[in-house]
Amino acid sequence: MINTPVFAISSVVIVAITVWAIAAPDNADTVIGSVVEWISSAFGWWYFLVATLIVVFVLFIALSRYGTIRLGPDQSRPRYNVFTWGAMLFAAGIGIDLMFFSVSEPVTQYLAPPVGDGSNTEAARQAVVWTLFHYGITGWAMYALMGAALAYFAYRRGLPLSIRSALYPVIGKRVEGAVGDGVEIAAVIGTIFGIATSLGIGVVQLNYGLSFMFDLPQNTAMQVALIAVAVLMATASVVSGVDRGIRRLSELNALLALVLMLYILVTGKTRFLLDAIVMNVGDYVSRFPGMTLDTFAFDAPQEWLNAWTLFFWAWWIAWAPFVGLFLARISRGRTLRQFIVAVLTIPFAFIALWIAIFGNAALDIVISGNGAFGETAMNAPESAFYSLLDQYPGVLFSAGLATFTGLLFYVTSADSGALVMTNLTSRLEDPETDGPKWSRIFWAVATGLLTLAMLIVGGVTTLQNATIIMGLPFSFVMLLIMAGLHRALRSEVLLRGTGRTVLHSSLSERVGSERGVQRTWRQRLARTLSYPDRTGVRRYVDETARPALAAVVDELATRSITAHLEENREERTGIPHLDLTVEMGEGDPRFHYQLWPEKDDIPSFAMNSQSEDAAYYRLEVHLTEGSQQYDVMGYTREQLIGDVLDQYERHIEFLRLRNTPTLE
Structure with a gap:
């Protein structure tokens, strides 16, 4: 179901900017x-600070006790193997811009570094390091933060797979109102500009590639045609879903990129390139701490910062909601440590090899005396990659492979972007579902039109500038997401210390009689092996659950404790869900006990199921932090009251531990 305010406002803003840019390009x-x-003058330092804080935060999460927490129930396991998962996160997280900058940036930084003289040995070493820095772990840490937060709150806490869910520990129920809508509108607008930048770079590069191979014209008409092709391919891919469309394109994309990279390594100066790879990685590791907070306060090369570091950090921020939500969508079942370490290392290992091979190959050509190649790579970056391939044998093969690989980079960014923007503007029933197909098509088309509009205004430079603008609002949201994730993880660790378990261990010790009738072990076994239908759950809610929770509320009222019971209809199952809330002290989180109906498939080991496709219904306990993954269907009235009191006592103990100064 579409989230009308988010979809309407974000789409109106995008359409208005697109029309404005096309109608008045000079003014825009x-x-x-x-x-x-x-x-850049007022907030340049802010981008540096936010980027560094995110790197420190995700490393802390991965290396601390929080790293063992799983993105989903404790029994969940990953759906995709490492190669497939790595290919999807790489193809979604990096677009054709990697081909664009892997040659042009090292050459540019060598000939015109931000400070000092160019065209020397130190400039050559630092040139590739700058490119690795801009494509390195800083950006992937932003993806890791968003992906971890969204997956944790969706799959572990049972909240919707949306950015507002990650802010719940910070701003509470306001996430359901205008504040939550505003956060997701900012995410959608930032995302579409980030994707449009990649697509704009891709259009320019592919247009040159087709001109290079087939002597086709480089003009607006060709770029419009390329945008149309990308929109059509992205639409076909995104409508087919993650498994059949995006997954297969991502795997093919990764394999072809690997082949192209190995081709240059084998046919070029292999020993030199291998030496350079090792040196570049060492330089990157040793120089990273100083580079990450270097704002050039005394040198102030503002034009260079705008074109490079500030642009890249804003670009990564703009892409973070898009890639983070996509990574969360495909990462259920991994631990936080597995997730963060993989996101920081798997794609960056490939990127480091790619940039080191292509960047050093380009530098070698310039250093060997081909100044014309260097000037072309710096002043016409869309031609740099093909100009490099032209220096190697079999250029028709390598250029054709590069064009096809670039097209796949182009499409995988567009299709996964359309899918994510659809989900950001929808109210999804559960994290495994996607928004409506018509919305995916709308966002694919809208992205294409925005890309065209920005190219008309001023080409790639305008797209870069727009990304710096649109990335700023969401940078503040990312700090709130860090605070929300840390608070939630800390609460979970403290709750573990109070003895909470996923499946209630004290059920066998509770009062076993109801109205004088002793419940035998055979009756308990019958409850365990039963798979009730919708009617059975409704009857249980009416006859047992509602009276039990109402009795707790009444008893608390007699003790001057504010509590209330609410009942609402769960849309997917049509069964009521019950919400019991107890107000705590000022500043302390309320106790929230919810009985939530869930539909599930009858397991294969169930002896009496009539069909493998048959379904049954559970009544799961949800607390403030999400589902507790156990079912209370069949509990007696006294047992259910006992379960509420167990969780209430643990909540009180949690508050005591949380407020104990020695635990801070």
């Missing part, structure tokens, strides 16, 4: 340039 170029100049 002037306004965007002025805003970027103000942001």
Whole structure:
């Protein structure tokens, strides 16, 4: 179901900007340039600070006790193998821009570094390191933060797979109102500009590639045609879903990129390139701490910062909601440590090899005396990659492979982006579902039109500037997400210390009689082996669950404790869900006990199921932090009251532990 406010406002804003850019390109170029100049002078330091804090935070989560927490129930396991998962996160997280910058940036940083003289040995070493820095763990840490937060709250806490869920520990129920809508609108707008930047770079690069191979014209008409092709391919892929469309394209994309990289390594100066790879990685590791907070306060190369570091950090931030939500969607069952370490290392290992091979190959050509190649790579970056391939044998093969690989990079960014923007603007029934197909098509088309509009205004530079602008609002949201995730993880660790278990261990010790009738072990076994239908759960809610929770509320009222019971209809199952809330002290989280109906398949080991496809219904306990993964269907009235009191006592103990100064 579409989230009407988020979809309507974000789509209106995007359409308005697109129309404005097409109708008045000169005015749009002037306004965007002025805003970027103000942001870079006032908030340049902010981008550096936020990027560094995110790196430190995700490393802390991975290496601390929180790293063992699973993104889902404790019994869940990953759905995709490492190669498939790594291919999808790589293809979604990096687009054709990697081909665009892997040659042009090292050459540019070598010839015109931000400080000092160029065209020397130190400039050559630092040139590739700058490119690794801009494509390195800083950006992937942003993806890891968003992916971990969204997957944790969706699969572990049972909240919707949306950005607002990650803010629940910080702002509470306000996430369901205008504040939550505003956060997701900012995410959608930032995301579409981030994707449009990649697509704009891709259009320019592919247009040059087709001109290079087939002597086709480089003009707006060709770029419109390329955008249309990408939209059509992305639409076909995204409508087919993650498993059949995005998964297969991502795997093929990764394999072809590997073949292209190995081709240059084998046919080029192999020993030199291998030496350079090792040196570049060492330089990156040793120089990273100083680079990550280097704002050039005394040198102030503002134009260089806008074109490179500030642009890249804003670009990663703009892509973070999109890639983070996509990673969460495919990462259920992994631990936080597995997730973060993999996100930081698997794609970056490939990127480091790619940049080191292509970047050093390009530098070698320039250093060997081909100044014309260097000037072309710096001043016409869309031609840099193909100009490099032209220096190697079999250029028709390598250029054709590069064009097809670039097209796949292009499409995988567009299709996964359309899917994620659809989900951001929808109210999803559960994390495994996606938004409506018509919405996926809408966002694929909207992204294509926005890309065209920005290219008309001023080409790739305008897209870069727009990304710096649109990434700023969401940078503040990312700090709130860090705070929310840390608070939730800390609460879970403290709750573990109070003795809470996933499946209630004290059921056998509770009062076993109801109205004088002793419940035997055979009756308990019958409850364990029963798989009730919808009617059975409704009857249990009416006859047992509602009276039991109402009795707890009444008893608390006699002791001057504010509590209330609410009942609402769960849309998917049509069964009521019951919410018992107890107000605690000021500043302390309320106790929330919810009975939530869930539909599930009858397991294969159930002896009496009539069909393998038959379903049954559970009544799961949810607390403030989400589902507790156990079913209370069949509990007696006294047993259910006992379960409420068990959880209430543990909540009180948790508050005591949380407020104990020695635990801080």
